Amino acid sequence: MRKAAPQELQPGMVLAKPVLRGTMVFLNEGAVLTESAISRIESMGIDNVFIEGKSEQPIPRDEAMALVENRFRNHDDSPVMMRVKKILSEHIEKLYD
Amino acid sequence: MTEIPETGELRAKVESISALPTVPSTLKQISSMLENSRLSVNELGSFISSDPALTSKILKMVNSAAYGFPNRISSISHAVMLLGLNVIRGLLLGVSVFDLMQKHIVGLWEHSMGCATVSRWIAQKKGIKEPEEVSVCGLLHDIGKVILLLHYPTQFDNASALAREKGITQHEAEKIHFDATHADVGSWLAMKWRFPINLVEAIGFHHQPHLSRQASLETAIVHVSDALVRAKGTVGDNYTRVPEIRPSSWELLGLSDDDVMEIFNILEETASEEAGEKECQEAY
Ligand SMILES: [Fe+2]
Ligand SMILES: [Fe+2]
Numbered sequence: 001m002r003k004a005a006p007q008e009l010q011p012g013m014v015l016a017k018p019v020l021r022g023t024m025v026f027l028n029e030g031a032v033l034t035e036s037a038i039s040r041i042e043s044m045g046i047d048n049v050f051i052e053g054k055s056e057q058p059i060p061r062d063e064a065m066a067l068v069e070n071r072f073r074n075h076d077d078s079p080v081m082m083r084v085k086k087i088l089s090e091h092i093e094k095l096y097d
Numbered sequence: 098m099t100e101i102p103e104t105g106e107l108r109a110k111v112e113s114i115s116a117l118p119t120v121p122s123t124l125k126q127i128s129s130m131l132e133n134s135r136l137s138v139n140e141l142g143s144f145i146s147s148d149p150a151l152t153s154k155i156l157k158m159v160n161s162a163a164y165g166f167p168n169r170i171s172s173i174s175h176a177v178m179l180l181g182l183n184v185i186r187g188l189l190l191g192v193s194v195f196d197l198m199q200k201h202i203v204g205l206w207e208h209s210m211g212c213a214t215v216s217r218w219i220a221q222k223k224g225i226k227e228p229e230e231v232s233v234c235g236l237l238h239d240i241g242k243v244i245l246l247l248h249y250p251t252q253f254d255n256a257s258a259l260a261r262e263k264g265i266t267q268h269e270a271e272k273i274h275f276d277a278t279h280a281d282v283g284s285w286l287a288m289k290w291r292f293p294i295n296l297v298e299a300i301g302f303h304h305q306p307h308l309s310r311q312a313s314l315e316t317a318i319v320h321v322s323d324a325l326v327r328a329k330g331t332v333g334d335n336y337t338r339v340p341e342i343r344p345s346s347w348e349l350l351g352l353s354d355d356d357v358m359e360i361f362n363i364l365e366e367t368a369s370e371e372a373g374e375k376e377c378q379e380a381y
Contacts, residue, residue: 058332067330074338088329
């Protein structure tokens with residue numbers, strides 16, 4: 001899931017969260033956006049909607065990995081911590097694919 | 098060097114939370130309300146409903162990923178019915194204390210929300226009957242930090258600085274500066290507010306889960322969630338060293354590699370969700 005401003009929306013994108021108008025659901029999650037739905041969303045004056053897809057990462061991959069090394073400092077003797085670190089590294093790799 | 102308050106004195110001071118000028122009046126009101134052993138579901142519901150800001154914060158919380166209900170909950174009475182008295186009491190404290198949190202300790206709100214989400218997920222996986230109660234444990238586990246900071250700002254800052262310098266945990270540094278820790282403080286408050294024993298122990302022993310006698314599973318869940326959320330890192334806090342997971346707690350939960358991966362994925366999703374909500378909120 002990621003955030004997108006109304007002007008970034010393209011037909012075919014899928015909503016990851018409902019778009020509300022007041023307390024009413026205008027479009028539900030899972031809805032596939034059409035040209036007309038996008039122009040209505042644009043006219044509603046909302047800042048962002050949530051769509052399916054990967055979010056852009058705020059920092060480059062190498063920096064993210066260096067931060068992991070730093071957060072796991074002095075844990076090399078703990079098998080549990082090393083296992084968690086390994087899974088976390090795989091998780092982060094996937095975010096940058 | 099500033100004086101170290103001894104435990105008895107510290108506890109008395111923490112429990113007199115209502116006397117503290119830096120504590121906002123709503124929180125004082127909530128604190129004294131929760132001390133009342135005869136507080137009914139209806140009274141609690143109407144207290145919350147009479148305050149629109151509180152109502153919307155609590156509804157936002159129950160509709161967040163930390164609780165994961167499939168359908169939108171749109172009223173306090175519905176929330177109370179679904180979640181029960183203790184969970185709503187916990188959420189009420191959560192939303193009122195964490196305003197303070199956000200202001201004073203960078204990243205603590207995100208950390209607490211993350212722990213609430215992960216704690217509920219693991220609790221559900223382990224078949225615990227009330228996973229929402231465990232979620233509240235995760236939400237409130239570091240509440241003692243806020244209270245320590247409000248009562249003893251200098252010592253708290255010194256403890257944090259010591260932790261950074263020496264590469265020890267905040268918990269260890271607090272022992273040196275306070276003779277008690279944020280976990281102790283949290284459990285004293287949980288008792289004062291008449292929370293059930295599993296909440297008191299999960300908060301009080303989240304850094305020493307082996308000491309829990311009556312809630313070892315819940316305590317292990319909060320202990321492991323705390324570490325996994327630190328491992329993933331939050332936007333506000335990417336540097337804090339991950340606290341070491343006790344092998345006995347890890348074994349008790351028996352999480353698979355896939356489970357841990359799923360937890361990191363959930364944290365990734367909810368982080369972007371929250372960032373979005375924060376922006377929307379600020380726009381109003
Ligand atoms: Fe803690
Ligand atoms: Fe924590």
